[in-house]
Amino acid sequence: MTKWMNINGRRVVFEEGETVLEVATKAGIFIPTLCARPDLPSFGACRLCIIDVEGNRTYPNSCTLPAREGMVVRTATPDLQTVRRNVFQLILAEHPSYCIICKEHDECEKVRHGEYKAGRVIGCFTCSNKEICEIREISEYLRVKDIRYPMLYKNLPLERDDPFLVRDYNLCILCARCIRACQDVLGYSAIALTKRGHDTKVGTILEVSHLESGCVFCGHCIDVCPTGALIARGSTWFGTPDKSVTTTCNLCSHGCQMVIDVKWDKVVNVHPPYELSARREYCVKGRFCIPALVNGRDRLKYPTVKRKVIKEEQYPVPWDEAITHTADKLKGYKPEEIGIILSPSLTDEAVYLLLKFAQRVSTNPVVFIEEDIKNLQSQGVKAIFSTFNSNVFSEFDGLEFLILQDIYQSNSSDTAEVVLPTTMFAEEDGTKSGEEYMKYAINKAVEPPGEALPSWIIVSRLAQSMGLDGFNHESIENLQDEIRNAEPLEIPKVSKQQLEYMGVPIADKVEEFRLYITSKRAINQSKGKGVLDVQI
Amino acid sequence: MTQVESLQKYYQKTVLICKGTGCVSSKSDEISEEFEEQLKNFNLQEKIKVDFTGCHGFCAQGPIVIIEPEGVMYAQVKSPNVKQIVESHLKNDVLVEDLFFMDPKLNKRIGNYKNIDFYSKQTRMILGNCGHINPEEIDAYMNTGGYSGLRSALEKKPEEIIQIITDSGLRGRGGAGFSTGLKWQFCHDAPGSEKYIICNADEGDPGAFMDRSLLEADPHSVLEGMIIGAYAIGASHGIIYCRAEYPLAIKRFSRALVTAKERGFLGDNILNSSLSLDISVHEGAGAFVCGEETALMASIEGHRGNPRTRPPFPATSGLWGKPTNINNVKTWASASWIFKNGWEKFHGIGVENATGTAIFSLTGKVKNLGLIEVPMGTPLREIVYEIGGGILDDREFKAVQTGGPSGGCLPPSHLDSPVDYETMAASGSIMGSGGMIVLDETNCMVKLAHYFLTFTQAESCGKCIPCRIGTRAMLLILERIITGKGEDKDLMLLEELAYTVKMGSLCALGQTAPNPVLTTLKYFRNEYQSHIFEKRCLAKDCQDLINYVIDESLCNGCTICARNCPVSAITGEKGQVHFIDTAVCVTCGICHSSCPKTAIFKQDRPQKVVP
Numbered sequence A: 001m002t003k004w005m006n007i008n009g010r011r012v013v014f015e016e017g018e019t020v021l022e023v024a025t026k027a028g029i030f031i032p033t034l035c036a037r038p039d040l041p042s043f044g045a046c047r048l049c050i051i052d053v054e055g056n057r058t059y060p061n062s063c064t065l066p067a068r069e070g071m072v073v074r075t076a077t078p079d080l081q082t083v084r085r086n087v088f089q090l091i092l093a094e095h096p097s098y099c100i101i102c103k104e105h106d107e108c109e110k111v112r113h114g115e116y117k118a119g120r121v122i123g124c125f126t127c128s129n130k131e132i133c134e135i136r137e138i139s140e141y142l143r144v145k146d147i148r149y150p151m152l153y154k155n156l157p158l159e160r161d162d163p164f165l166v167r168d169y170n171l172c173i174l175c176a177r178c179i180r181a182c183q184d185v186l187g188y189s190a191i192a193l194t195k196r197g198h199d200t201k202v203g204t205i206l207e208v209s210h211l212e213s214g215c216v217f218c219g220h221c222i223d224v225c226p227t228g229a230l231i232a233r234g235s236t237w238f239g240t241p242d243k244s245v246t247t248t249c250n251l252c253s254h255g256c257q258m259v260i261d262v263k264w265d266k267v268v269n270v271h272p273p274y275e276l277s278a279r280r281e282y283c284v285k286g287r288f289c290i291p292a293l294v295n296g297r298d299r300l301k302y303p304t305v306k307r308k309v310i311k312e313e314q315y316p317v318p319w320d321e322a323i324t325h326t327a328d329k330l331k332g333y334k335p336e337e338i339g340i341i342l343s344p345s346l347t348d349e350a351v352y353l354l355l356k357f358a359q360r361v362s363t364n365p366v367v368f369i370e371e372d373i374k375n376l377q378s379q380g381v382k383a384i385f386s387t388f389n390s391n392v393f394s395e396f397d398g399l400e401f402l403i404l405q406d407i408y409q410s411n412s413s414d415t416a417e418v419v420l421p422t423t424m425f426a427e428e429d430g431t432k433s434g435e436e437y438m439k440y441a442i443n444k445a446v447e448p449p450g451e452a453l454p455s456w457i458i459v460s461r462l463a464q465s466m467g468l469d470g471f472n473h474e475s476i477e478n479l480q481d482e483i484r485n486a487e488p489l490e491i492p493k494v495s496k497q498q499l500e501y502m503g504v505p506i507a508d509k510v511e512e513f514r515l516y517i518t519s520k521r522a523i524n525q526s527k528g529k530g531v532l533d534v535q536i
Numbered sequence B: 001m002t003q004v005e006s007l008q009k010y011y012q013k014t015v016l017i018c019k020g021t022g023c024v025s026s027k028s029d030e031i032s033e034e035f036e037e038q039l040k041n042f043n044l045q046e047k048i049k050v051d052f053t054g055c056h057g058f059c060a061q062g063p064i065v066i067i068e069p070e071g072v073m074y075a076q077v078k079s080p081n082v083k084q085i086v087e088s089h090l091k092n093d094v095l096v097e098d099l100f101f102m103d104p105k106l107n108k109r110i111g112n113y114k115n116i117d118f119y120s121k122q123t124r125m126i127l128g129n130c131g132h133i134n135p136e137e138i139d140a141y142m143n144t145g146g147y148s149g150l151r152s153a154l155e156k157k158p159e160e161i162i163q164i165i166t167d168s169g170l171r172g173r174g175g176a177g178f179s180t181g182l183k184w185q186f187c188h189d190a191p192g193s194e195k196y197i198i199c200n201a202d203e204g205d206p207g208a209f210m211d212r213s214l215l216e217a218d219p220h221s222v223l224e225g226m227i228i229g230a231y232a233i234g235a236s237h238g239i240i241y242c243r244a245e246y247p248l249a250i251k252r253f254s255r256a257l258v259t260a261k262e263r264g265f266l267g268d269n270i271l272n273s274s275l276s277l278d279i280s281v282h283e284g285a286g287a288f289v290c291g292e293e294t295a296l297m298a299s300i301e302g303h304r305g306n307p308r309t310r311p312p313f314p315a316t317s318g319l320w321g322k323p324t325n326i327n328n329v330k331t332w333a334s335a336s337w338i339f340k341n342g343w344e345k346f347h348g349i350g351v352e353n354a355t356g357t358a359i360f361s362l363t364g365k366v367k368n369l370g371l372i373e374v375p376m377g378t379p380l381r382e383i384v385y386e387i388g389g390g391i392l393d394d395r396e397f398k399a400v401q402t403g404g405p406s407g408g409c410l411p412p413s414h415l416d417s418p419v420d421y422e423t424m425a426a427s428g429s430i431m432g433s434g435g436m437i438v439l440d441e442t443n444c445m446v447k448l449a450h451y452f453l454t455f456t457q458a459e460s461c462g463k464c465i466p467c468r469i470g471t472r473a474m475l476l477i478l479e480r481i482i483t484g485k486g487e488d489k490d491l492m493l494l495e496e497l498a499y500t501v502k503m504g505s506l507c508a509l510g511q512t513a514p515n516p517v518l519t520t521l522k523y524f525r526n527e528y529q530s531h532i533f534e535k536r537c538l539a540k541d542c543q544d545l546i547n548y549v550i551d552e553s554l555c556n557g558c559t560i561c562a563r564n565c566p567v568s569a570i571t572g573e574k575g576q577v578h579f580i581d582t583a584v585c586v587t588c589g590i591c592h593s594s595c596p597k598t599a600i601f602k603q604d605r606p607q608k609v610v611p
């Protein structure tokens, strides 16, 4: 039987179990909220969603109130709006809210696009949350233009005792979304409400650092926070991004969708898409390490070939020269002497092309993981084209010719004869097969450093230079068309554990990540847990 | 047969020593040992028994010793007095008048407690056993008719029991005054086979101690009520939530649980009925907000004590999501009283919409302080002037504050109002759980509002914005008013904030927190105005608005004030008139209270003229 209630004089249907807020939202009736969020259990703290229910003495929260048959509700009476406005002013009285009530607000917004560097957030113009701030939205709805109450700025110290988060609880409105996300959605309980009265705050139990509190740095708390209280460390001071690109994380094959914020052609922040359906739990690598990884100073930028002038050294060369050198030399090896090594972080297109290339030049199986590289040695392999760096190369007996296509400098990039700089996933277009055969789009967000090229282009040029046909794709679309019609190629299998570990060697380039791993290990050891118990 | 009567079979007299928390802290344990000792010395140990009781509610007069059967009460007994009592009273039958209670109103000593106004003007029903029976002996309770109510209840159907409670007119004693019968009915009717009952003994109001006192002095009366309630509702688990700061109450109630179980009043098939019940004790960490029922249940479940919005009400979804009935300590004790004495009798006491008695903790500027029990509807005047004995030093009565930090202040014009739920609410205060503070002309009402708000804002659980931030904002405004920095707009702001906090807050803590401010604004607005516009405190109670001055005609130069002043603001030669340098004085008031000549008086501080 259909159930009906009455909101603002309108009869609306509802289903058993829905809250009044949900019913109103479905019916297109706006009720301001700050603590409620559809993907979190309701809590009822901000009291902006209060409503007038016929027959009630007090104003209940619509976010926690179950709809009842025949219920008569008003959502925006003058008295409700007055109470809301006053409640909102109380929030502003604690908050660095000068920009919101500033008389020059509108003019200022036009001129000041970006944030200004300041030690801490002293107003929206220094706040990284500005573009998506829910406080600002509510202030526009309620048209609060001044604060008549005593100012109550708490002047709490900034919390930056771990590598990834910066927490300025002076901005916190205690909506407890972060706590609910951490505790109720993910089950970590790294944070909780502590203290009482006006001193109430979000914190870890016993005020230990997040590294010790059980926090796994998934960043979910940041993503649900309606204010700028929680921020990813590196993302603070770049202001409004020039663009934001939705893409797929390629540090493992979970296929996490993410938005890459770009400013001055640099990756400045990575966060989940705002659509709730695209949400999932991120790992620390994907949530916090990508900007540092992409912008890393040790990125390989130019192709090099080892030459002996005075002593044997890497020399930067034009791409054509690097390719020709490689092609000419590779042609001198027999198919059983050539090994091809596949990196897990390649796009599907690059994988396809490499496999196709391997079928033509090598009789050995294409390998994926370090243990298998050792097997190539016993097969008598003398020349290797590898798309990632491995320590195995230095112990590989009989290796005469190492071609390394990589993103970062490493020992192997010093020993390899040819080094070919390639792009990371933020710098190229393509497709990625994730778990359960889902296909995700990888979209280019920034230009690659120096002359680095997408892997598929490198392979295609090399193959063409070796005189192989079937590699003259003009564009990635061209290649994708071919893949769509081709027989599916057998991709080596990896275990789930390996899969999760995949991004670690890459993320290891990031100092914060190393710090995280080291301290987690130390903490685990001090608690008598195994060193390998570190959750990544 | 009362316990005393039964004891008299073997002993000629009984010495009842109060071992409530108040008297224990004034060393009644020592007194008790001393009595045993002295009785032996005089070889009376066979004739006279030493026993102990819980609190009489007159702790300021403690330690209290009562000699039965004559009913003589000795107040403020010190160890050295014991020998005198034993020798004179118990051996030679000569009463020790010097140790009688000194009635401050009549200015004479009274020996029999039945003749003391403080007691004789009360109607002690729920507190009837308190101070008269040994709270650790179940037989003492049963000798007063205890557990007979349970027996008769178990012969009835649950519906009949609920009807009796409804007919008695009993309303919750925990603050809100909701009909207990209805509440039991809701929980009884709620679907579900597993149900809980909870006894709320959190008692967080500053200065309130009636629940503690009752649990310490007569724990079985509360327990019996809970067992009857469990049967009526269909609950098989009970919990008493008691603050950990009440170790004695916890100890005595726990002992009551053990002995009641031994007698078959707890456990499976109680007294061969269908009722099976176990009751456990939960120690609360002592936050005021944990007394709020939803916060209390969250706290039992191991969460932070945050209130949540209702519905769902505890009656349908309470502890662990199960139907739960929660009542105050005194409510449960009233239920057992009703089954022992009949609902008609209960209904006959009090007034139409408020039956039975009200228990208050009477404090402030009255002559007699303590726990009192009066019929609902008793006029305030009777409480203040008869039981309380009037205002200290016979000063002018100014107001009475009821209901603790969530209550309000009533002016002299309300002295003849009856104390009941509706009258109190209509005047802006509440019955609350029973705090009653009497104020006189030396109390500043703005400062009083500031005092209560200091408490509530610190005790807010911090969950919802109006309460957490709003009470703090109100406090800051009050602070600037009492320090002479009030601004013209402050009254308007206070009123607006009070309304916002009241309407905007999630639970009753926030919703009632503005009451002290609202009622003082309503009845004592002139005091606010004089602070703000004239920078004067009419009661000369606000430190920043007064100066201390020495009256030259009274000062004899004893130098006491000068020696006691912490900042050396007082100068003067011995034997000469002294002088206070107001530029140095921090108005601590120490000199004022230490001057033997009362030569030091308060004066409005002259305001700096701002050009």
Ligand SMILES: Cc1cc2nc3c(=O)[nH]c(=O)nc-3n(C[C@H](O)[C@H](O)[C@H](O)COP(=O)(O)O)c2cc1C
Pocket: B171, B172, B173, B174, B175, B176, B177, B178, B183, B200, B201, B202, B203, B204, B205, B288, B289, B290, B291, B292, B293, B294, B326, B327, B328, B329, B331, B433, B507, B508, B509
């Ligand atoms: C802030 C706050 C504190 C409270 N503290 C107590 C308390 O200490 N004891 C109590 O019995 N009720 C207290 N209450 C009332 C309870 O929520 C509840 O109404 C009561 O226990 C119900 O029992 P009753 O029906 O017997 O009065 C408090 C309520 C609020 C809002």
Ligand code: SF4
Pocket: A095, A096, A097, A099, A100, A121, A122, A123, A124, A125, A127, A128, A129, A130, A131, A133, A134, A135, A136, A171, A226, A227, A228, A229
């Ligand atoms: S969170 Fe940041 S952007 Fe939002 S109101 Fe506060 S300072 Fe402004």
Ligand code: SF4
Pocket: A178, A181, A182, A183, A186, A188, A189, A190, A191, A214, A215, A216, A217, A218, A219, A220, A221, A222
């Ligand atoms: S980063 Fe994740 S685990 Fe850490 S506090 Fe935030 S939500 Fe919890």
Ligand code: SF4
Pocket: A171, A172, A173, A174, A175, A176, A177, A178, A179, A202, A221, A224, A225, A226, A227, A229, A230
């Ligand atoms: S940190 Fe953010 S999400 Fe967490 S309580 Fe504060 S405002 Fe809410």
Ligand code: SF4
Pocket: B289, B306, B307, B308, B459, B460, B461, B462, B463, B464, B465, B467, B468, B505, B506, B507, B508, B509, B510, B511
């Ligand atoms: S009104 Fe106060 S005590 Fe009640 S939920 Fe809100 S913050 Fe907590």
Ligand code: SF4
Pocket: B548, B561, B564, B565, B566, B567, B568, B569, B570, B580, B584, B585, B586, B587, B588, B589, B590, B591, B592
């Ligand atoms: S009020 Fe205190 S500080 Fe002032 S003179 Fe007296 S003792 Fe000294």
Ligand code: FES
Pocket: A032, A033, A034, A035, A036, A043, A044, A045, A046, A047, A048, A049, A050, A061, A062, A063, A064
């Ligand atoms: S959205 Fe309902 S109380 Fe915050």
Ligand code: FES
Pocket: B018, B019, B020, B021, B022, B023, B024, B054, B055, B056, B057, B058, B059, B060, B062, B063, B064
């Ligand atoms: S404790 Fe003895 S009278 Fe209260």
